[in-house]
Amino acid sequence: xxxxxxxxxxxxxSRKKEVVGLWFQLASCERSIEQRLRSHLSENFAxxxxxxxxxxxxxxxxxPIVMSRLSEQLKxxxxxxxxxxxxxxxxxxxxxxxxxxxxxIQRIGMTSTGRATYANxxxxxxxxxxxxxxxxxxxxxxxxxxxxxxxxxxxxxSLT
Numbered sequence: 001x002x003x004x005x006x007x008x009x010x011x012x013x014s015r016k017k018e019v020v021g022l023w024f025q026l027a028s029c030e031r032s033i034e035q036r037l038r039s040h041l042s043e044n045f046a047x048x049x050x051x052x053x054x055x056x057x058x059x060x061x062x063x064p065i066v067m068s069r070l071s072e073q074l075k076x077x078x079x080x081x082x083x084x085x086x087x088x089x090x091x092x093x094x095x096x097x098x099x100x101x102x103x104x105i106q107r108i109g110m111t112s113t114g115r116a117t118y119a120n121x122x123x124x125x126x127x128x129x130x131x132x133x134x135x136x137x138x139x140x141x142x143x144x145x146x147x148x149x150x151x152x153x154x155x156x157x158s159l160t
Contacts, residue, residue, distance in 0.1 A: 037125075041121070045117070045121050047091075048087075051084055051087065052125075054081070054088060055094075058109065058114075059118050067081065067085070067108060085108055093113060095109055
């Protein structure tokens with residue numbers, strides 16, 4: 001067992017307290033933005049954040065996608081995704097396509113109504129997010145992105 005000098009232990013404890021505080025601050029900031037975005041999407045477009053995320057993923061994919069792959073990409077369970085897709089289908093935003101060779105396989109694709117709705121929401125989302133970060137300069141945004149990437153890489157490396 002390696003002994004750590006008392007002065008280093010104090011510095012280590014202080015650093016741990018500081019990074020835990022930073023983590024809570026990041027989590028609080030993310031929750032605040034997400035809560036406001038959820039309200040904005042609901043009030044202005046009558047969609048939930050999970051519905052918007054599904055539409056975004058379908059748009060990004062560009063073609064109908066198998067439910068299981070969509071579930072993996074969104075990092076949600078199949079049962080959660082099924083409910084979201086059901087509601088999007090009732091709104092006319094998505095359509096299910098069954099495989100002719102295997103009826104268990106379903107592909108999900110956007111309808112023309114879904115594509116038009118998503119385009120409006122996505123354009124608004126860009127404006128909304130831009131306003132959320134208007135208190136930062138371009139330089140600060142670049143610094144923050146760099147720092148968050150560094151944290152992400154550190155998490156990937158140290159917590160695996």
